[in-house]
Amino acid sequence: MRSSRKSSSRRDRSWYKLDNAGKIYPALLSRRISSLFRLSLTLDEPVSLPLLSRALEDVMPRFPYYQVSLRPGFFWYFLETNPKSPLIEGDSLYPCMKMPLKKKGQFLFRFRIYKNRIALEFSHILSDGNGALIFLKTLTAQYLRLKGHTIEADEEAGIFDLEKEPDPGEFEDSFHKHYDRSIPEATRGARAFHIKGRFIPSGQYNVITGIMSVKEVKEQAGKYGVSIGEFLVAQLIAAYQEYIENADIKQRRKLPIRMNVPVNLRTLYPSKTMRNFFLSVEPWIDPRLGHYEFEEICAKVHHYMRYELDRKFLNQQITRNMKGELSIINRLFPLHFKNLIMPSIYRILGENNYTSGFSNLGRVDFPESMKPFIKSVDFYPPPSTGNAVKCTTLSYGDEMRISFGSQIKETEIERLFFTSLRKKDIRVRMESNRIY
Amino acid sequence: MPYCSRCGVEVHAEAVKCPLCNSPIQKFPDDPSPGRVFPEDELVLQRKPRLSRKERLQLAAVISAFGMLVPILITVTVDFMSNGTVSWSLYPLVLLTSCLFIVLTALFTGRHPSRLIWTMFVILIVTLETMVALSLLPGAAGNIGDPILLFAALCSQASVTASLKSRKRGSNVAAFILIALGLFCLLTDLWLSYKLTGGLRAGWSLIVLAATQPITLILLFLHYRKRGSNGILKKYFHI
Numbered sequence: 001m002r003s004s005r006k007s008s009s010r011r012d013r014s015w016y017k018l019d020n021a022g023k024i025y026p027a028l029l030s031r032r033i034s035s036l037f038r039l040s041l042t043l044d045e046p047v048s049l050p051l052l053s054r055a056l057e058d059v060m061p062r063f064p065y066y067q068v069s070l071r072p073g074f075f076w077y078f079l080e081t082n083p084k085s086p087l088i089e090g091d092s093l094y095p096c097m098k099m100p101l102k103k104k105g106q107f108l109f110r111f112r113i114y115k116n117r118i119a120l121e122f123s124h125i126l127s128d129g130n131g132a133l134i135f136l137k138t139l140t141a142q143y144l145r146l147k148g149h150t151i152e153a154d155e156e157a158g159i160f161d162l163e164k165e166p167d168p169g170e171f172e173d174s175f176h177k178h179y180d181r182s183i184p185e186a187t188r189g190a191r192a193f194h195i196k197g198r199f200i201p202s203g204q205y206n207v208i209t210g211i212m213s214v215k216e217v218k219e220q221a222g223k224y225g226v227s228i229g230e231f232l233v234a235q236l237i238a239a240y241q242e243y244i245e246n247a248d249i250k251q252r253r254k255l256p257i258r259m260n261v262p263v264n265l266r267t268l269y270p271s272k273t274m275r276n277f278f279l280s281v282e283p284w285i286d287p288r289l290g291h292y293e294f295e296e297i298c299a300k301v302h303h304y305m306r307y308e309l310d311r312k313f314l315n316q317q318i319t320r321n322m323k324g325e326l327s328i329i330n331r332l333f334p335l336h337f338k339n340l341i342m343p344s345i346y347r348i349l350g351e352n353n354y355t356s357g358f359s360n361l362g363r364v365d366f367p368e369s370m371k372p373f374i375k376s377v378d379f380y381p382p383p384s385t386g387n388a389v390k391c392t393t394l395s396y397g398d399e400m401r402i403s404f405g406s407q408i409k410e411t412e413i414e415r416l417f418f419t420s421l422r423k424k425d426i427r428v429r430m431e432s433n434r435i436y
Numbered sequence: 437m438p439y440c441s442r443c444g445v446e447v448h449a450e451a452v453k454c455p456l457c458n459s460p461i462q463k464f465p466d467d468p469s470p471g472r473v474f475p476e477d478e479l480v481l482q483r484k485p486r487l488s489r490k491e492r493l494q495l496a497a498v499i500s501a502f503g504m505l506v507p508i509l510i511t512v513t514v515d516f517m518s519n520g521t522v523s524w525s526l527y528p529l530v531l532l533t534s535c536l537f538i539v540l541t542a543l544f545t546g547r548h549p550s551r552l553i554w555t556m557f558v559i560l561i562v563t564l565e566t567m568v569a570l571s572l573l574p575g576a577a578g579n580i581g582d583p584i585l586l587f588a589a590l591c592s593q594a595s596v597t598a599s600l601k602s603r604k605r606g607s608n609v610a611a612f613i614l615i616a617l618g619l620f621c622l623l624t625d626l627w628l629s630y631k632l633t634g635g636l637r638a639g640w641s642l643i644v645l646a647a648t649q650p651i652t653l654i655l656l657f658l659h660y661r662k663r664g665s666n667g668i669l670k671k672y673f674h675i
Contacts, residue, residue, distance in 0.1 A: 208455050208456065210445065411457070411458075414456055415456040415457050418445050418456060419443045419444060419445070422443065422444040422445055428445040428446065429437065429445065429446040429447075430445045430446065430451075430454070430455050430456065431455075432455035434455045
């Protein structure tokens, strides 16, 4: 079965259009912006490269939409099936950097291993965190099977059955499916505050991870009557507010602190897609109006999330994004012209309007049969220049990991964030690739 | 696991510096004081004491005075060294002194527009009359110039009063400025024609009025039109 799938995929020269969210990323790629985010698992023992390579070969036919490379067309990029097998690399000090995604025959993801760790660096051109997590989980399950353990497929827990054919719904661009041209577009927010700092050399990417107990964070979040995710967003907004106050920024230079919080739309819309399907909610405060107490920030974030996480409201955002893509003027521009103007459009309409990103993958779960082998899970944000510091989080078991990815030398936001957690009696353990 | 004493976070066993604040990590075989309270954050930036408004104004006045004094001294010295007396340097001397007073007036009465306008009017009148008295300008300059300065002050005062009295300020302020400008041109034109020809005939000021007053009407319409009836105009033309 496996060999027949492999041979069919080798003959396959099919191609896919990029989805609505993925269309912008190829134009943004540079030495500093790689569009790669990273998910990693730490196993209970060192990873075997030959076994993992075999597991990857076994898994790839189940994910034909990831067996692709990026190709330029006249008007848009597209994804073309790549007949090669992806290779596994050794890990590096700087994650998510230096990957020539536009090179012919280059996969849009890579696996990297180091000691007990399997890391998947995955381009947003292909999919979002949900798709990448299922891919990584399924690969790890197959790796453990090859090691002799019995791991059952469990689609609910994100372990795909390798014997099944991919569901057609997994290929779909759900933005297109849920686009309603008749409803009015959502408006965009105004310019937001941005942290300034000295950039580290291109090719480098600093990550600081704080590890803490989910129980302790939950207890604190409960005190403010908010969920863990809302509590952490509020904490990040409070860190930026403190930064502005400490830096004594002039009133006229102050701008709203607005967070970009991606939301997985699969929980709100009936979709099985394995491609991008997320939108952002943007809780914010305006520091020009005065100092916000933490309780006030929590309340604001809580209500913003409730207000914006509504299908009708999200439909408007989908319409706005799709109208941009479907506009006849945009479509008629040749690709190279789009590549020239899209970074500026993204900066003006996108990154300028939010201070930082906070991506919460939530609670990562594995089937009971896998849990003894998985020690920890980690998630790093994609590097960005517009938002120099970005934050991601996930939890596994009682361990919550909050990672800050940054391309600037200063660590003031990270320090304010983690020290304020520490002041709330949450014990924090740090890990970082900043040179010790 | 060692701790950072500034941030209070646990760091890697081999870490020599805290990844958050770069402080060296002090290592103890055991926790020296278990259960101690979290240390007060030492990294909060100490704000520099800011100058009060009065001090800032005084500093600006001193800087402006020295800024004017240097060119005055240079011109007077050059004139004196080349001619053995102070002759042509009286022009820059009077004008720079006048500029200094205008700057100081703007600094100290900037929050009171009416006071600023009329103090500047007095300074300019005194400057003009001084130049006439020192024979730097012909006597007719004073006769013609003084009323023109009065028109400028009156028009400025009218525009400021109208703006301050408006309940809502926006494009109407721009309209008031244009009206005042047009009025000033008209009065100056009539005054000049009266002094030069003996009759009241508007000439070039009509061209200025024709160019500016339609814009004034548009601005006033945009500001005072009925709200909410035509959002597109507000969207593209609001100030």
